[in-house]
Structure formats: structure tokens, C-alpha cells
Amino acid sequence: MDQNVIKVGDFVIVQRQGYTKLHKLKAHGTLSLGSFTVELDNIVGEKYGATFQMKNFPGNRKLFTLEKVDEMPGITSINIEKSGLDNRNITDDGQSQNLTTEDISKLKSEELNSNSIVEKLINNSKTFNSKTEYSQEKYIKKKEKKYFEYVQIRRPTIRLLATMFYRQDPSKTLGIRIDDLSQILTYSNIQSQGTHLLYDSGTSGLLPAALLHQLGGGSPAHLIHLHPGNECQKSALVAMNFPPEQLNRCINVNLYSVLRCYYQQKETFDDPPASKKMKIEEGAVPKKPNWQMENERACQLLNKGVDSLIIASKEHPNALVSQLAQFLTGGRNLIVFNQSREPLQDLYLHLKEKLDFIHIKIVTNFMRNYQVLANRTHPEVNMTTGGYILTAFKLK
Amino acid sequence: MSFDDYKAVIDEGDTVILYLTISQIYSIRAEAKTLSKKGVEVENVFQTPYGALKCADLIGKPYGSKITLSKGWGYVMQPTPELWTQTLPHRTQIIYTPDISMIILQLEIAPGSIVVESGTGSGSLSHALIRAVKPTGHLYTFDFHKNRVELVREEFAQHGLSDYVTVSQRDVCSSGFGDELENKADSVFLDLPHPWQAIPHTLNVIKETGGRICSFSPCIEQVQKSCEVLSKLGFQEIQTMEVLQTSYSVQTRKLPVLDLDFLKSEKDGTETKGKEREVVKCVTAVPPASMPGHTGYLTFASLPPVWARSLQISLNQAQEDNSPDL
Ligand SMILES: C[S@@+](CC[C@H](N)C(=O)[O-])C[C@H]1O[C@@H](n2cnc3c(N)ncnc32)[C@H](O)[C@@H]1O
Numbered sequence: 001m002d003q004n005v006i007k008v009g010d011f012v013i014v015q016r017q018g019y020t021k022l023h024k025l026k027a028h029g030t031l032s033l034g035s036f037t038v039e040l041d042n043i044v045g046e047k048y049g050a051t052f053q054m055k056n057f058p059g060n061r062k063l064f065t066l067e068k069v070d071e072m073p074g075i076t077s078i079n080i081e082k083s084g085l086d087n088r089n090i091t092d093d094g095q096s097q098n099l100t101t102e103d104i105s106k107l108k109s110e111e112l113n114s115n116s117i118v119e120k121l122i123n124n125s126k127t128f129n130s131k132t133e134y135s136q137e138k139y140i141k142k143k144e145k146k147y148f149e150y151v152q153i154r155r156p157t158i159r160l161l162a163t164m165f166y167r168q169d170p171s172k173t174l175g176i177r178i179d180d181l182s183q184i185l186t187y188s189n190i191q192s193q194g195t196h197l198l199y200d201s202g203t204s205g206l207l208p209a210a211l212l213h214q215l216g217g218g219s220p221a222h223l224i225h226l227h228p229g230n231e232c233q234k235s236a237l238v239a240m241n242f243p244p245e246q247l248n249r250c251i252n253v254n255l256y257s258v259l260r261c262y263y264q265q266k267e268t269f270d271d272p273p274a275s276k277k278m279k280i281e282e283g284a285v286p287k288k289p290n291w292q293m294e295n296e297r298a299c300q301l302l303n304k305g306v307d308s309l310i311i312a313s314k315e316h317p318n319a320l321v322s323q324l325a326q327f328l329t330g331g332r333n334l335i336v337f338n339q340s341r342e343p344l345q346d347l348y349l350h351l352k353e354k355l356d357f358i359h360i361k362i363v364t365n366f367m368r369n370y371q372v373l374a375n376r377t378h379p380e381v382n383m384t385t386g387g388y389i390l391t392a393f394k395l396k
Numbered sequence: 397m398s399f400d401d402y403k404a405v406i407d408e409g410d411t412v413i414l415y416l417t418i419s420q421i422y423s424i425r426a427e428a429k430t431l432s433k434k435g436v437e438v439e440n441v442f443q444t445p446y447g448a449l450k451c452a453d454l455i456g457k458p459y460g461s462k463i464t465l466s467k468g469w470g471y472v473m474q475p476t477p478e479l480w481t482q483t484l485p486h487r488t489q490i491i492y493t494p495d496i497s498m499i500i501l502q503l504e505i506a507p508g509s510i511v512v513e514s515g516t517g518s519g520s521l522s523h524a525l526i527r528a529v530k531p532t533g534h535l536y537t538f539d540f541h542k543n544r545v546e547l548v549r550e551e552f553a554q555h556g557l558s559d560y561v562t563v564s565q566r567d568v569c570s571s572g573f574g575d576e577l578e579n580k581a582d583s584v585f586l587d588l589p590h591p592w593q594a595i596p597h598t599l600n601v602i603k604e605t606g607g608r609i610c611s612f613s614p615c616i617e618q619v620q621k622s623c624e625v626l627s628k629l630g631f632q633e634i635q636t637m638e639v640l641q642t643s644y645s646v647q648t649r650k651l652p653v654l655d656l657d658f659l660k661s662e663k664d665g666t667e668t669k670g671k672e673r674e675v676v677k678c679v680t681a682v683p684p685a686s687m688p689g690h691t692g693y694l695t696f697a698s699l700p701p702v703w704a705r706s707l708q709i710s711l712n713q714a715q716e717d718n719s720p721d722l
Contacts, residue, residue, distance in 0.1 A: 004605055004701070047701065047703055047704075048701070049605075049606060049700050049701040049703065049704040050703065050704055051704060070706075152704075157504050158501065158504065159501060159502055159504055162501075178498075178501065178502075179494070179497070179498055179639050181501060182497035182498045182500065182501035182502075183493070183494065183497045183641075185497065185500070185501065186477070186478060186493055186496065186497040186500065186524060187478060187493075189476045189477075189478070189527075191507075191527050191528070191530065192507040192530060192531060192532075193401050193402060194401075194402050210501075213506050214506060214507075214528065215507070216506055216507025216508060216532070217507070217508065218532070219507060219531075307402045329402075329404075330458070330459075330460035330461075331404070331458070331459035331460025331473065331474055332402070332460075333476075341644070341681055345646045345679050345681055346679075348646040349646060349648070349679065358415060358471055359415060359418060359421075359473075360418075361418070361643050362643065362644045362645075362646065362681060363641050363642065363643045363644070364641070364642055364644070365494060365639055365640065365641050365642075366639070366640040366641075366642070367637060367638070367639045367640075368637060368638060369635060369636065369637045370619070370636040370637065370638070370693065372619055372620055372623040372634075372636050372695075374620070374624070377616060377619075377620060393415075393460070393471075393473060394460065395460050395461070395462070395471060396458050396459070396460035396461040396462075
């Protein structure tokens with residue numbers, strides 16, 4: 001099957017300018033994109049990365065279809081007749097645009113064409129010609145963005161998902177920003193080997209997805225994903241369209257139920273797994289519920305020790321670390337993320353007392369983006385704050 | 397051979413990280429003999445502030461265990477790319493973990509990825525790239541400096557990583573990355589003084605299904621030139637950022653409390669005598685007194701798949717002008 005072809009059942013990211021939306025593609029489905037409703041039938045069978053134009057549906061103002069574009073009509077650059085030298089004569093009184101909101105929405109429904117809409121906006125602006133060249137350019141960019149009629153269909157990646165979730169609402173990922181995520185992955189020394197243990201109390205599946213991505217396809221590595229609820233959050237995990245073989249190596253189990261299983265059936269996990277298999281094949285034991293099988297699978301692995309322990313929790317980390325650190329093999333790393341510093345300070349002092357961890361660090365990042373344009377390069381006007389990461393090395 | 401897979405015990409020839417304190421971390425080799433500066437074979441002894449360590453004694457010790465020195469003790473750790481970055485011999489400026497982490501995530505590298513890198517420099521980034529691509533992917537790394545190429549190749553061999561990396565001596569600005577790599581790479585990383593001269597060559601190596609590129613530059617002028625070239629060549633999502641990390645040490649501080657109430661009553665000579673000074677315990681996280689304020693700018697971009705390359709839509713948010721009106 002060609003990975004590059006868009007299929008029904010795929011999770012796709014629909015991108016319109018800087019705006020992105022995750023969507024599960026169903027047959028004859030629609031998607032709402034800002035104020036537009038878009039029919040997606042036409043993207044099925046096309047390739048990822050392709051660009052589509054939103055075309056108005058005859059007889060329905062709100063509904064759009066997508067038409068694949070192979071060539072740009074060459075966005076005709078809008079002719080700027082006159083520019084002002086500076087903005088001394090410009091006052092913003094909200095009266096500079098002659099077109100009313102109704103006029104504009106009529107334009108939109110006639111034909112969504114950012115170029116022609118922007119041109120009309122300019123022709124009806126009283127102040128456009130006295131704006132400076134820079135401001136005119138900015139005005140055009142801003143308006144073009146608003147009426148932009150092209151969308152791109154992309155295959156979800158960890159980068160796109162992390163950026164999108166954080167932009168939508170940082171609490172979706174417990175405040176894990178892309179730089180936090182990137183460092184959790186390196187400090188945990190995760191790779192295509194070993195068993196890794198994660199407790200995640202709600203990152204919309206971003207952390208398990210990112211870790212599983214790092215374990216790779218067709219590898220022997222496992223991720224045990226502990227979660228506090230009945231069902232774990234899975235958005236990013238399913239969005240990544242992992243092959244079943246890989247997805248199957250992420251064992252999602254409830255924290256309480258797996259620990260109960262571990263403590264109360266401990267002896268059985270030392271059994272060579274072969275004898276167990278035999279029994280099942282013979283049909284001697286009644287089939288266990290799936291969650292119980294997953295618990296036992298997790299416990300077998302926990303019993304051998306894990307190669308990293310990663311915790312991103314809403315709960316206080318000390319109790320979690322006290323319980324889960326027993327599974328971490330000596331000589332491996334503990335990584336704990338928190339949106340605030342104080343819980344990690346508590347953990348830092350707790351670990352210092354316990355004496356079985358060294359190299360304990362708390363870090364945070366300053367991250368900012370830049371606008372890079374000829375003569376107008378500067379840090380972006382807005383920035384965000386990330387969280388805190390504690391890392392520690394467990395002794396033998 | 398200690399960089400591939402998780403190990404339990406130190407074998408002869410392993411590179412081992414010796415941890416004394418949070419700021420005293422060294423890399424040593426578990427070997428009985430080593431070459432002196434003069435090229436003579438001598439006993440491999442590592443001098444620490446807490447006494448000498450015979451490196452041969454490490455063989456057979458479990459990773460994560462404590463070792464005794466004549467005037468103290470230390471711990472032995474299996475090396476990770478992060479610990480290697482902290483302890484490697486510098487032959488050039490190197491890239492550090494906060495930037496490395498962002499590079500790997502943004503370039504969407506995972507096992508199986510084919511990654512092209514130049515220059516190799518001291519191999520700080522390379523080690524993390526190799527960990528991310530192995531065992532099914534590969535790193536092709538280029539440097540035009542003969543000595544650096546030879547040394548880093550030797551290190552990869554010592555670290556047991558040779559199967560996952562190919563080091564070549566080449567000037568990538570003038571000669572590109574070679575025909576063998578045509579349309580092979582998922583992503584390209586550049587840390588060069590003139591990245592904009594190498595960027596056009598990356599069009600040949602990135603897969604037809606598209607890929608990601610990153611250029612790391614300390615100076616903003618380099619960034620401007622690179623961005624200009626990237627955008628001319630049809631790269632999308634061009635984004636420039638910086639990441640600076642602060643690390644805190646947690647301390648409990650005792651702050652004395654001043655009692656000034658006694659001033660309200662007349663002096664009788666007993667005010668200060670025999671009174672315990674009250675203190676409040678305060679847990680604080682203390683940033684270092686000085687830290688890096690700049691490492692470099694990271695510029696990322698995507699090359700669309702061939703079927704989408706001719707479309708010149710700027711989907712790039714970062715390109716948008718958000719300056720205050722001039
Ligand atoms: C700053 S170092 C790279 C450090 C590396 N990223 C690390 O983390 O260790 C830059 C390297 O680029 C190499 N270099 C400079 N120009 C080059 C060119 N045109 N072709 C290949 N290598 C080049 C230099 O020899 C130097 O080793």
C-alpha cells in the first residue's frame with residue numbers, strides 16, 4: 001500500500017496557512033474550518049502534501065468542496081499605486097473601509113479568492129494609499145490570510161501534533177511544549193531497544209506517541225504506558241497511523257490495576273512464558289479479558305526492569321516516583337516533567353535523601369521564534385512559557 | 397563498544413563516564429594500556445581530584461555502581477549521547493543537548509531515517525543522530541577537515557557505532573553530497589559557516605517524497621542569507637528559533653527573621669540577651685550565576701514532495717510580518 005496516498009480511515013492534518021486541524025477521514029465526511037464547512041471526498045486517493053482549492057458549492061453559501069490544484073494561477077501581485085512616507089497622517093477610526101461586513105461576506109460566498117477580495121478591500125480603503133510600503137505589504141498579507149482559499153493535506157507527525165495541541169490549548173498536553181517534549185526524549189535515552197515505562201496523566205496521547213515513534217517500527221522495544229483512568233488518552237497515538245505491529249508494543253494499562261496485578265501475582269511472572277502459551281493453546285484456561293492480558297504482559301516486562309522511567313503527571317510526583325522507581329534498572333534515567341517548578345523541587349530533595357539517585361537536575365527553557373525578513377528581522381512579538389524537567393540517574 | 401544498546405557490565409574497551417560531582421564528569425576508556433602524548437604505550441591511569449584510577453580495574457564492574465578512589469569515590473555510568481556531549485574532546489565548537497533535542501524532533505528523525513549532516517566537527521550532534529536512526533537508518537556525515545574526519549571515525553568505531561554511520565571527507569559547499577545519496581535523505585542538517593552555499597545541494601539528496609532541513613548558525617546574518625535561499629528554492633514552513641536552557645540547583649536557605657516589635661517598649665537591657673534568633677527555612681531553586689545567553693539560531697524548513705514542489709504557496713507563518721507598524 002502506498003503510504004503517500006490519502007485513504008479513508010487515515011488521520012490527516014488539514015492546513016490552511018498557519019492553521020492546522022486534525023481530522024479522521026471518513027467516507028463522505030465534512031470538516032469545519034473556521035467559518036467554512038468543507039467536503040473532503042475529493043482528497044481521497046490524492047497524495048499527501050497536495051494542495052486543494054476551496055470552491056463554493058453551488059446553492060449553498062456555507063459549503064465548500066476541494067479541488068486539487070496542480071499549478072498556481074500565479075498569485076498576481078496586487079498593484080500598489082501610491083505609498084506614504086510615514087504614518088503621520090493615519091488615524092485609525094474604524095471608518096477607513098467602505099465595504100460593510102455584509103458586502104464582504106457576499107464577496108466570500110460568490111467566489112473565495114483571496115486575491116480578488118483583497119483587491120476590492122484595497123480599492124475601498126480610504127487610507128491604503130497613504131500607508132507606508134511596509135504597512136501596505138503587511139495589510140495585504142493579513143487580509144490574504146483571512147480569505148486564503150487553499151488548504152494542504154498533511155500526514156500527522158509528532159512535530160505537527162505537538163505544535164498544534166500546544167497552540168490549541170497548552171493544558172491538552174499538561175503544558176508540554178515542543179522543546180520540553182524534545183528534551184524528554186533525549187534525556188530518557190530512548191531508542192529502538194529496551195523497555196520504557198511512562199506514567200502520563202493526560203497529554204492527549206502525545207507523550208506515548210512520541211516515545212513509540214522513537215522506538216521505531218519492527219524493533220524489539222516496548223513502551224508500558226500507565227494511565228490513571230479507565231481509558232487512556234489516545235488522540236496523538238491514533239493520529240500517527242502507526243502500523244499495528246508498532247502500536248501493539250505500546251502497552252496501555254491502568255496504573256492501579258497493573259500494580260495490583262504486579263503485587264498480587266508476582267510469583268507467576270517468573271514463569272517462562274512458553275508454558276503459559278501452551279496452556280492457552282490447549283484451551284485449558286478460560287480466556288481472560290483483554291485488559292488482564294495487557295496487565296500481565298506489562299508485569300512480565302516490569303519484572304525484568306525498565307530502561308527509562310518517564311513521568312508527566314497532574315499528581316504530586318514524589319509518591320509516583322517512590323512506587324515506580326523500583327522497576328527502573330540501575331544505571332538508567334528518570335525523567336519527570338511538571339508545568340511548575342515546586343513539585344520538582346520537592347522531588348529533588350526527596351531523591352537527594354534517598355541516596356540511590358545522582359546527577360539530579362532541574363531544567364527549564366527559554367524558547368523564542370524569529371521573524372526573518374530582509375531589514376525586518378526580529379524576535380516574534382509573542383512568546384510562550386514551557387515547563388520544568390527533572391532528570392536523575394539511578395544507581396545500581 | 398558501549399554506545400549501542402543498554403548494558404549491565406563494563407567490558408574491556410568500553411567508554412565509561414566517571415561521575416564525581418555534578419560538575420566533575422569525565423569520559424575514560426576501560427583499557428589497561430593507553431598511548432602517551434609521545435605515542436608510547438603506558439598504563440592507563442586517570443587522575444581525579446580524589447586520587448588516581450587504574451582504568452583496567454573498571455572492567456567487569458556494573459554500570460551505575462560506586463567505585464572507590466584513594467581520597468573519595470565516584471560512580472560509573474554507561475555513556476549516552478548527552479553524557480558524551482558533556483565530556484567529549486572538543487576539536488570544534490559543538491552543539492549542546494537543548495539544541496540537539498530540538499533538531500531531532502523538528503527533523504522528525506526516528507529509527508529507519510536516513511540523515512545527512514555537515515560538518516561533523518567533534519561529533520557531538522552525530523552521536524544523538526545515530527541513536528535516533530539505528531538500527532535500520534543511517535547517518536551520512538561530511539566534514540572537509542581531514543584530521544577531524546579520521547578522529548571521529550575512530551571514535552564511532554570505539555563506540556560500536558560504525559554500522560550506522562558513514563563519515564566522508566568532502567567540501568559540501570563546492571561539491572555537494574555525492575551521487576550515491578541522490579534522493580535518499582529524509583532530512584539534512586547543516587552546521588557550516590556558509591550554509592547558504594550548501595542548501596542548493598540539499599535539493600539533490602532529499603527524498604522525492606520530501607523532507608526536512610535544519611541549519612544551525614550563531615549569527616543572524618547567516619540566518620538571513622539561508623532563509624532567503626531556502627525560500628527561493630521552494631522550501632516551506634521556514635522557521636527560525638532559539639532554545640536556551642537554565643538549570644536550577646535546589647537549596648534550602650535559612651533566612652533570619654528580624655523582630656522589631658521590642659522597639660515599641662522602653663529599653664530595659666533584656667531585649668537581645670538569651671533570645672534565639674528566629675529563622676525561616678525556605679526551599680529555593682537557584683539558577684547559575686552565569687549561563688549561556690546564546691548558542692545559535694536554528695532554522696528549520698520543509699521541502700515538499702516532488703508532486704507539490706512547484707506550488708509556491710507560502711504556508712509559512714514565520715515569514716509573516718508581525719512587526720509593529722513602522
Ligand atoms: C562547528 S563545527 C560542527 C560541530 C558539530 N555540529 C558538533 O556538534 O560537534 C563545523 C565543522 O564544519 C566543517 N566545515 C566547514 N566548512 C565546510 C565545508 N564547506 N564542507 C564540509 N565541512 C565544512 C568544519 O571543518 C568544522 O568541523
